[in-house]
Amino acid sequence: MKTIVIAGGTDGIGKALAATRLSGGDTVVVIGRNEVKGKEFLDSAQARGAGARAFFVRADLSLLAENERAVTAVKAQFPTLDALVLCARHYRSARTETTDGLEENFALFYLSRYLFGHALADSLAAAEQGVVVNVAGPGAGLGLVRFGDLELRRGYHGGAALGQGGKLNDLLGVSFAERYGERGIRYVLIHPGVTATSFSGVYDQETRRQIAAMRAYAKPVESALPPIVAAVDSPPAQPLSAFVEGRRIRVDDESFDRDAARRLEAATERILLEHRGQTGVLPRN
Numbered sequence: 050m051k052t053i054v055i056a057g058g059t060d061g062i063g064k065a066l067a068a069t070r071l072s073g074g075d076t077v078v079v080i081g082r083n084e085v086k087g088k089e090f091l092d093s094a095q096a097r098g099a100g101a102r103a104f105f106v107r108a109d110l111s112l113l114a115e116n117e118r119a120v121t122a123v124k125a126q127f128p129t130l131d132a133l134v135l136c137a138r139h140y141r142s143a144r145t146e147t148t149d150g151l152e153e154n155f156a157l158f159y160l161s162r163y164l165f166g167h168a169l170a171d172s173l174a175a176a177e178q179g180v181v182v183n184v185a186g187p188g189a190g191l192g193l194v195r196f197g198d199l200e201l202r203r204g205y206h207g208g209a210a211l212g213q214g215g216k217l218n219d220l221l222g223v224s225f226a227e228r229y230g231e232r233g234i235r236y237v238l239i240h241p242g243v244t245a246t247s248f249s250g251v252y253d254q255e256t257r258r259q260i261a262a263m264r265a266y267a268k269p270v271e272s273a274l275p276p277i278v279a280a281v282d283s284p285p286a287q288p289l290s291a292f293v294e295g296r297r298i299r300v301d302d303e304s305f306d307r308d309a310a311r312r313l314e315a316a317t318e319r320i321l322l323e324h325r326g327q328t329g330v331l332p333r334n
């Protein structure tokens with residue numbers, strides 16, 4: 050039986066995965082900002098006789114201190130982790146900043162995933178086969194990445210912000226695999242395809258209409274699970290792999306450019322240094 054952490058596991062794909070893995074006998078730690086949904090997860094686990102294997106850590110993952118508090122809590126209780134599944138995201142039609150002064154999509158969809166992966170690497174390396182499953186939107190090039198304006202101060206659009214976040218996660222996968230591949234941790238990027246979930250977000254009228262239209266053809270949430278479950282149970286042997294709706298894609302094209310990945314890692318460490326008033330998360334050379 051495995052121990053699985055699901056960041057953004059209170060709704061959508063993360064929630065469905067939490068329920069499935071709990072039913073299968075795993076220990077599941079759900080991380081989310083919503084206390085009520087967290088309690089629902091714990092109550093339903095209790096009702097199914099799995100209460101001792103269900104955990105909820107409340108944290109707003111768009112905030113640096115909350116990420117640090119959440120990973121500290123997880124590390125203290127679970128020195129060995131089989132899988133870290135990253136599902137948290139929140140669409141914003143209008144550009145907003147967190148109380149840390151960071152653009153919200155950048156903070157939640159990318160930086161939180163960066164912090165979680167690095168902070169939990171030792172726990173994942175301690176497992177027989179540790180894996181990070183980053184559910185985002187791999188592939189399709191780096192056209193949406195604005196290296197000179199990662200926090201999208203100019204010409205913000207919610208869709209472009211989410212799109213850029215997906216590409217930043219591809220590059221995160223490249224850096225992570227380079228750094229931890231030798232320690233046996235696998236990194237799997239997964240595009241689930243259009244799936245009828247909660248579509249967590251704050252939408253303008255036009256985008257709300259588009260989301261409603263998307264729901265009509267989106268697949269049910271259970272259909273998004275098989276590739277994620279496969280990645281948790283038997284990830285590919287390579288340190289980095291990527292899948293779009295279950296189909297494996299190449300990780301040696303422009304989307305996964307090593308120089309761009311190093312550039313992003315350096316920029317991320319600078320941003321963390323600036324916003325935390327202390328070192329970033331990586332050891333300094």
Ligand SMILES: NC(=O)c1ccc[n+]([C@@H]2O[C@H](COP(=O)([O-])OP(=O)(O)OC[C@H]3O[C@@H](n4cnc5c(N)ncnc54)[C@H](OP(=O)(O)O)[C@@H]3O)[C@@H](O)[C@H]2O)c1
Nearest residue numbers: 057059060061062109110137138139243244246247248249
């Ligand atoms: N659904 C799709 O069509 C689709 C397509 C391509 C890629 N994806 C990717 O698949 C992953 C899962 O998507 P989904 O559609 O299942 O998501 P979802 O239903 O919108 O759920 C997002 C999850 O993130 C949590 N979250 C949002 N803001 C948070 C915050 N500040 N702190 C902590 N948790 C927060 C939500 O919590 P609350 O319960 O509090 O809202 C919820 O649990 C995402 O990374 C997404 O980019 C989805």
